Amino acid sequence: MDQVEVFKALSNRTRLQILNWLRDPQQNFPEQAENGFDHGVCVGQIQRKTGLTQSTVSEYLAVLQRAGLVSSVRVGQWTYYRRNEDAFAALINSINTDI
Amino acid sequence: MDQVEVFKALSNRTRLQILNWLRDPQQNFPEQAENGFDHGVCVGQIQRKTGLTQSTVSEYLAVLQRAGLVSSVRVGQWTYYRRNEDAFAALINSINTDI
DNA sequence: TTGGTATATCGGGAAAATCCGATATACCTT
DNA sequence: AAGGTATATCGGATTTTCCCGATATACCAA
Numbered sequence A, B: 001m002d003q004v005e006v007f008k009a010l011s012n013r014t015r016l017q018i019l020n021w022l023r024d025p026q027q028n029f030p031e032q033a034e035n036g037f038d039h040g041v042c043v044g045q046i047q048r049k050t051g052l053t054q055s056t057v058s059e060y061l062a063v064l065q066r067a068g069l070v071s072s073v074r075v076g077q078w079t080y081y082r083r084n085e086d087a088f089a090a091l092i093n094s095i096n097t098d099i
Numbered sequence C: 001t002t003g004g005t006a007t008a009t010c011g012g013g014a015a016a017a018t019c020c021g022a023t024a025t026a027c028c029t030t
Numbered sequence D: 001a002a003g004g005t006a007t008a009t010c011g012g013a014t015t016t017t018c019c020c021g022a023t024a025t026a027c028c029a030a
Helices: A003-009 A013-021 A030-035 A043-050 A054-066 A085-097 B003-009 B013-021 B030-035 B043-050 B054-066 B085-097
Strands: A070-075 A078-083 B070-075 B078-083
Touching: A003 A054, A003 A085, A003 B003, A003 B013, A013 A043, A013 A054, A013 B003, A043 A054, A043 A078, A054 A070, A054 A078, A085 B085, B003 B054, B003 B085, B013 B043, B013 B054, B043 B054, B043 B078, B054 B070, B054 B078
Parallel strands: none
Antiparallel strands: A070 A078, B070 B078
């Protein structure tokens, strides 16, 4: 786990919002209901909620994924993103011990 | 507490090192012994240990202070910096609840 | 007051981040 | 195969970060 990479990924208001929204997909992405929440939330839902362009949101999700904070699954033409709770636990542990 | 400002402050290898060194001044800044550790560690000690220039380290400490992660005391011609443990507790709390 | 030491601030060149529009890729449907 | 939809990648203008040298400020000692 690259601490600096994780903190850089967290150094952006929109990316923090996305992570927070992904805590409760059913609450924050009701449109997603038709596809179910098993895999996470697809890029388009997140993009519409941020108000930013598709390319920007796709890149932001890639940043979060490179930092390990989310994982993704491709299902058909959709990519579903979800939080990686292990990474948050590891982050807190590293703040307590390494920083 | 501005989450983004805190994460930006933590998004730099040298600043993370400084915070870690300040966990144990006696161990990491033995030269400081003559002045005592009551107030923290002065800028020059930290600067020498990083190997960066004085102006850079002074600015880095200011960044950490604006984020609330350290506090400083001026004593004579020295400014002593120390960790603000409350800020780390608040950070962990905010990761657990807001992010 | 003068000279020395410690720290902060200023100005800037180089590198990285931000966010966009355009385009490429992948997959699905007919 | 052809057209449509979802996502990723590319190229770039703008802003921010990184780290420096030079200079300003604050304090101390003779």
